[in-house]
Amino acid sequence: MTAFHARNLKGISRTVIAVVILVVIIAAIAGYLVITQQRAPAAVPTTPAQKFKIAIVSDIGGRGDLSFNDMAFKGGDDAKRDFGIGVVELVSKTEQDYIPNLRTAAQDPDVKLIVGVGFLLTEALVTVALEFPNKFFAGIDTSSQEIVKEKYKDKYPLPNLLDIRFEEHKGSALVGALACLAAAAYNYPYVGMVLGIEIPVLWKFEAGYKWGCNWALEWYKSKFGRDPPGIGATPVKSRVLWTYTGTFSDVIKGYTASKPMYEKGAIAVYNVAGPLGLGINQAVEEIARARNLTMGPPFWIGVDANQDWINPGFVIASMMKRVDKGVYIATKLVLENKFTEVVKRNNGVLVLGIGT
Numbered sequence: 436m437t438a439f440h441a442r443n444l445k446g447i448s449r450t451v452i453a454v455v456i457l458v459v460i461i462a463a464i465a466g467y468l469v470i471t472q473q474r475a476p477a478a479v480p481t482t483p484a485q486k487f488k489i490a491i492v493s494d495i496g497g498r499g500d501l502s503f504n505d506m507a508f509k510g511g512d513d514a515k516r517d518f519g520i521g522v523v524e525l526v527s528k529t530e531q532d533y534i535p536n537l538r539t540a541a542q543d544p545d546v547k548l549i550v551g552v553g554f555l556l557t558e559a560l561v562t563v564a565l566e567f568p569n570k571f572f573a574g575i576d577t578s579s580q581e582i583v584k585e586k587y588k589d590k591y592p593l594p595n596l597l598d599i600r601f602e603e604h605k606g607s608a609l610v611g612a613l614a615c616l617a618a619a620a621y622n623y624p625y626v627g628m629v630l631g632i633e634i635p636v637l638w639k640f641e642a643g644y645k646w647g648c649n650w651a652l653e654w655y656k657s658k659f660g661r662d663p664p665g666i667g668a669t670p671v672k673s674r675v676l677w678t679y680t681g682t683f684s685d686v687i688k689g690y691t692a693s694k695p696m697y698e699k700g701a702i703a704v705y706n707v708a709g710p711l712g713l714g715i716n717q718a719v720e721e722i723a724r725a726r727n728l729t730m731g732p733p734f735w736i737g738v739d740a741n742q743d744w745i746n747p748g749f750v751i752a753s754m755m756k757r758v759d760k761g762v763y764i765a766t767k768l769v770l771e772n773k774f775t776e777v778v779k780r781n782n783g784v785l786v787l788g789i790g791t
Contacts, residue, residue, distance in 0.1 A: 487547055488521035489514065489766055490540030492533070494553030495684055497526030500710040502739035503683070503758060507552040507575060510762025517763075518770060521545065533559035541567040548769045550762050551577065554634050558582060564596040571774050573597045573765035575758055576636045580783030592783035594775045597768075599761040599785050603636065604643030606754040606789050610705060610736050611647025613752055615674065618702045619655060619663035621732050626666070627696035628677040629689055629715060631708035637679070640707045640738075640754075645675050676701055680708055689714025693735070697722055703734040703751055712742060719749050761787060 491511050493504045511522040523546060525536040533556050540549045541563055548571045551560045557577040564572040564579070565587070572579075577598045584591040614626040628644055630637050649671060655663040666674055676696045680688040689711030693704045697718055706712035715735045722733055730748030737743065737753030764787070768774040777785060 486521070486545040487518075487770075488523055488543065488545045489548040489550065489762075489769075490523040490525060490543065490546045491550045491552060491762065492525045492536045492540060492556065493527050494555060495527055495529065497528075498524070500683070501712065501742060501745070502706075502709045502737075503756075504552055504709070506739050506756070506758035507550065507762050510759035510766075511550075513759060514763050514766040518766065520766065520770075530555060534562060537563040537572075538566070541570045547571060548573065548766060548774075550575065550765060552758070554578070554636050555632075560596065561586075561593070564593055565590075568595055571595050571597075571765075571769050573599055573761070575599050575761050576601070578635070583783070592778055594778055596783060597765060597774065597778050597785055598783055599765060599787065600636075601756050601758075601761075602786065602788050603754075603756060604639040604646075606756065607640045607643030607705070607707075608647030608650070609789075610752050610754045611644035611675075612651035613647075614644075614703045614705065614734075614736065615648035615651045615666055616655065616663075617732070617734070617751065618666040619652065621702055622665040623700055623702035623732065624665050624669045625674060625676050625696065625699060625701040627693060627701035627704035628675060629692045629696075629704055629706055629708055629711060630677065630679045631683040631711065632681055633679045637707055640705075641677065644705055644707075645677075648675055680711060682711070683709045686710055686714045690717045694718040694721075697733050702732045703736055705736040705754075706738045706742075709739070712737060712745070716746050716749070719746065723749065755790070757787065757790060 489511060491507055497504055498508055514520055515522045523540060525540055527533055527536055537549060537551060537559055540546050551574045554576045556574055557579050560572050560574045560577055560579045561582045572595060579596055580592050580598050583593045618626055626648060630641060652663050652667055678692050680692050682688055689708060693715040696704050704715050706715050719733050719735055734749055734751035737750050739756045739758060741753045741755060743750045743753060768777055
């Protein structure tokens with residue numbers, strides 16, 4: 436997460452600011468410890484068997500979304516650097532590309548692991564994993580083993596298929612707490628959230644963000660014996676302004692969804708829609724130019740990757756979901772011949788926590 440911008444506050448309790456900074460620091464330290472522990476490639480050969488390759492099949496959008504897909508490709512780049520493997524990238528333009536792309540990857544004799552990136556590849560991964568039992572398949576955010584359990588009970592868990600998931604609700608709770616304490620500090624009545632397609636993974640983002648907001652404001656009330664300024668007077672169910680845009684690619688919808696939130700009084704809008712963060716940033720830039728601001732508020736909150744670089748001073752934090760680590764760890768498991776062991780031990784689902 437990026438640092439909380441606490442300059443120029445007037446009349447605000449130092450205790451509140453300290454708590455906000457403490458939340459961010461704790462999350463950053465936790466992420467760093469987990470990452471450094473997992474990066475050690477002790478038992479992994481630096482020069483794997485000749486012609487060992489992985490294939491990454493993207494969700495719609497491919498490279499350049501600045502978050503979800505880009506983080507998956509980063510994981511492939513890191514694995515290539517550390518393990519000396521080859522990486523094949525297949526970009527899905529539409530949902531109809533999922534199965535053909537997965538099959539193309541599996542038909543390459545040198546590709547040992549195929550990674551499908553995104554919940555929407557759930558069924559396609561099952562179909563192709565059944566067709567190619569001698570290849571390994573990993574899905575990021577997928578629920579493929581649940582389909583196997585429902586439709587192919589005798590094969591559950593499918594030994595060559597691993598669902599890799601994350602604890603998005605926990606990271607979202609942290610940035611929700613941060614946003615709502617910032618709203619109290621700056622006397623704003625709302626926080627906002629712009630989401631993509633309504634799928635189960637995004638429900639976790641939504642629930643975590645709302646929970647974190649309410650937790651923080653309850654903490655404030657118990658600590659100081661009074662309602663927080665600004666957002667504390669807003670009814671609980673109205674504190675978070677939110678909408679599902681139905682897209683992970685239409686940047687303009689990030690703008691049209693977030694602009695009314697800022698106009699209503701949201702101090703920060705959480706981007707849960709990949710590249711739509713660029714649209715949210717456009718809305719923030721318009722406000723900043725009109726008010727001649729060099730830093731927020733208003734702010735926005737990045738997702739998946741550290742997006743502070745997009746607009747320093749206006750990105751208050753980023754909820755980093757380490758999709759790159761999912762790709763990296765799946766590759767490492769194949770290289771160490773532990774993939775099927777992990778599938779069996781975890782019923783085909785590997786959950787990675789905050790910072791991984």
